[in-house]
Amino acid sequence: MTTRLAVRPEPRVRTARHPARAAAPASRGDGNDQETRSRLLTVAERLFADRGFKDVTVREICRGARANVAAINYHFGDKLGLYREVLQSATDAMRATNEAARRAGHGQPPDEKLRRYILIHLQGLLASNYETLHRLIHREMNDPTPVLDAFVEQSVRPRVEYLAGIVAELTGGRPTDQRVLRCVASIHSQSIAYLPNPIAARLGFHFKPTPSQIEEAARHIAEFSLAGVRAVGSKKSEG
């Protein structure tokens, strides 16, 4: 029936997720059981990233996971419950990248912090298993669901605040200064440009995300941005 993404009372998952006594889960001889659940997650992640929530049918996911049509409702309550769980793993993965970038820059001068931040994030962005997750986020940009709030708070905001801190160090401004925030936007947006997308493909930009190509791109963004930050940071505010 209604398929629009919306908040609604969590549908009762039949019994599987809330076993009555459940010490040792019953296991069948054919090696399935919990496996079905994780197979559904794997297949759904790929399909949702490829074609979006609405364009993917539960029948398709179940066929891909060699499960019955009812499996999704049994294991996740409904289609949206499955989607939520898929997207939560994306949020977790990106939070890990954030923390890695922070550690790598610890104790370094601000320009070196920026270089390492950009490199690590670009590596994370283009790592083949994360790329799927980024496509999911890109879809959330067009059709936000309640899941996006958690992602922004846990993943994007820490990243932006850390970046603002670096830029503030570089320019001597305050992290909430308009001028600083514009620099943050300029830096962040450049990385996104290296994600594979159909327009770049049609233009003939075949960026191969090999380690050395990623390093080269990261170096470009870092030097480009450092010069940019210094240029706009040293100017008196005008107008």
Next chain:
Amino acid sequence: MTTRLAVRPEPRVRTARHPARAAAPASRGDGNDQETRSRLLTVAERLFADRGFKDVTVREICRGARANVAAINYHFGDKLGLYREVLQSATDAMRATNEAARRAGHGQPPDEKLRRYILIHLQGLLASNYETLHRLIHREMNDPTPVLDAFVEQSVRPRVEYLAGIVAELTGGRPTDQRVLRCVASIHSQSIAYLPNPIAARLGFHFKPTPSQIEEAARHIAEFSLAGVRAVGSKKSEG
């Protein structure tokens, strides 16, 4: 039935678009006629931008345009035909912006060409009537349809080539040089960041696209990029 976007033989539009003799089209007294067609286009543009091709139903469009369900099939053959026509007008509008930017930079030194290019494109990007069209393109990035090819060739490629020419002038490189192309990506991606999007909204970035705010953002991008281009352009290629 099948609703996936795909190339398929153009469905026969009943008669309206291919009148047999048709000198003066028959017109009814109630002032409708061709109006219905353009009302459908207007409503469809807004709905497609808001929620995407698949999420919008023909019944919804027709209700919004105060037309019968059969109106879309009558005037455009099918739902995809309507979508095609909506997106074609996006392509045309952007091509006009391209040409305006070219004219504005004619005879100017390269740095001034870049400043004017960025300002005009940012103005086009954020003009309220173009913003709808950009949301449509953003959706095409996730789910490309055959229409995207025409858009890239007529709208994106000329833009990128013009920008590459300016950067090449600034650095003394050739427009197809890897280093030049990376600068083009850096410049172009910064403008995109100013399009309204749900992540920026959740972060509290309330960019008001007033003329003066747009000018200020354009100035930031231009100075940031000019410094960046000069920095990476003056360096010898290494590694």
Next chain:
DNA sequence: ACACGAGTCAAACAAGTGTTTTATACAAAC
């Protein structure tokens, strides 16, 4: 032995979907 519950399955369900059909109104061409 028995009951219970986890997990799976085929089938059905209710509500949508894009599209087609049939009919009708009306202005212009003949």
Next chain:
DNA sequence: GTTTGTATAAAACACTTGTTTGACTCGTGT
């Protein structure tokens, strides 16, 4: 006046959608 072709409308069509049902396994606990 008749025909022709445009434009609209209500109803039906054929099909897909997410979800639910009820039966059926099969390990486990008692």
